[in-house]
Amino acid sequence: MAKVSVINTGKLPLDKCRFVMQSHYMQTNWAEENLQTIRTLMERSTLYRRALAPIVIYAGVIGVLTAAAGLFFHFERSQIFGLVWLSAAVVAVAGAFLIVRRQALKDDEPFWSPPTRRVAQTLLPPLAAGLFLGIIFSLTGLAEILPYLWALFYGCALHSAGFFIPRGLKWFGWIYIILVSLALGLVAFGYIKINISGHWLMGFFFGVLHLVYGAYLYLTEKGKNAA
Amino acid sequence: MNPEPFLQLDRVIHEKGRLAIMSMLAAAPELSFTELRDALGMTDGNLTTHIKALQQEGYVSVAKSYQNRRPLTTCTLTAAGRKAFTEYIDLLEKIVRQNKNK
Numbered sequence: 487m488a489k490v491s492v493i494n495t496g497k498l499p500l501d502k503c504r505f506v507m508q509s510h511y512m513q514t515n516w517a518e519e520n521l522q523t524i525r526t527l528m529e530r531s532t533l534y535r536r537a538l539a540p541i542v543i544y545a546g547v548i549g550v551l552t553a554a555a556g557l558f559f560h561f562e563r564s565q566i567f568g569l570v571w572l573s574a575a576v577v578a579v580a581g582a583f584l585i586v587r588r589q590a591l592k593d594d595e596p597f598w599s600p601p602t603r604r605v606a607q608t609l610l611p612p613l614a615a616g617l618f619l620g621i622i623f624s625l626t627g628l629a630e631i632l633p634y635l636w637a638l639f640y641g642c643a644l645h646s647a648g649f650f651i652p653r654g655l656k657w658f659g660w661i662y663i664i665l666v667s668l669a670l671g672l673v674a675f676g677y678i679k680i681n682i683s684g685h686w687l688m689g690f691f692f693g694v695l696h697l698v699y700g701a702y703l704y705l706t707e708k709g710k711n712a713a
Numbered sequence: 714m715n716p717e718p719f720l721q722l723d724r725v726i727h728e729k730g731r732l733a734i735m736s737m738l739a740a741a742p743e744l745s746f747t748e749l750r751d752a753l754g755m756t757d758g759n760l761t762t763h764i765k766a767l768q769q770e771g772y773v774s775v776a777k778s779y780q781n782r783r784p785l786t787t788c789t790l791t792a793a794g795r796k797a798f799t800e801y802i803d804l805l806e807k808i809v810r811q812n813k814n815k
Contacts, residue, residue, distance in 0.1 A: 517805045517806075517808040517809045517812075518809055520732070520805055521802070521805050521806065521809065523732075523733070523736070524732065524736040524802065524805075527733055527736035527737050527740075527752075527753075528736050528737070528739060528740035529740070530737070530752060531736070531737040531738070531739075531740040531741045531744065531752070652748055706780060
């Protein structure tokens, strides 16, 4: 009786037909959600498990060479310092892209894959901030602070990217963050002077640290697809 | 709806944790136990149980070695595992297609 009255009032009861319709909807939903989860996990898993060691070594070499050139040619003026190191960064980033692209072509995989895009998106905010402040501080004659700022931003960028790239990248980012924080603390307490040649600092942060990490990657890598 | 695809789904893979492990392994040549654990946020015990279940089914092979004098456990998808995973995906897509066509 109760069911009849519900039908008579025009409301849909939860009868068998409705249950089946709901079940169909849920199954489609469930299947789609599962497929999406699988896709996400696969993308997360396919991240740069290649080419990380050559990229890091390459960046280290660029860092050391730029620092050596800066010290040798006395590129100490704020604008020149900024220009030299921003140019080095452009060369390093372009080279890194070429290495990744070459690896992708070799493995017959798309270069601008969703994982690559995600890592690029992760790196973008801190690196863009570093670029922006680099230009501003260089032009306003405050380049002494730039090695610390750049290393700090870079550390944050590596740490974020480390969530998608294995092989201790997160820890490598932490090393930058801790070292810069300690160094700036020492500057604040007056133990070291901030006007120490930026090229030494940049050479250490972006040359030596990269080479050490690159050597670690090479020594510990397993198989051709390991980072 | 034709219930057949749903009933054909591999029960071993269909479990949430094991499906996540299979998905990760399907896209990488091999993954260490630690990488899987960290990426999936599983406990050691939970991951071990799921990997054992997949291993028993012949879907995953486990290799133990040493790296920097520390034990390293790596997991790889076997050919049977890859086939089962592909079939599972195909069935899911079939279910979605079937329901969309209704």
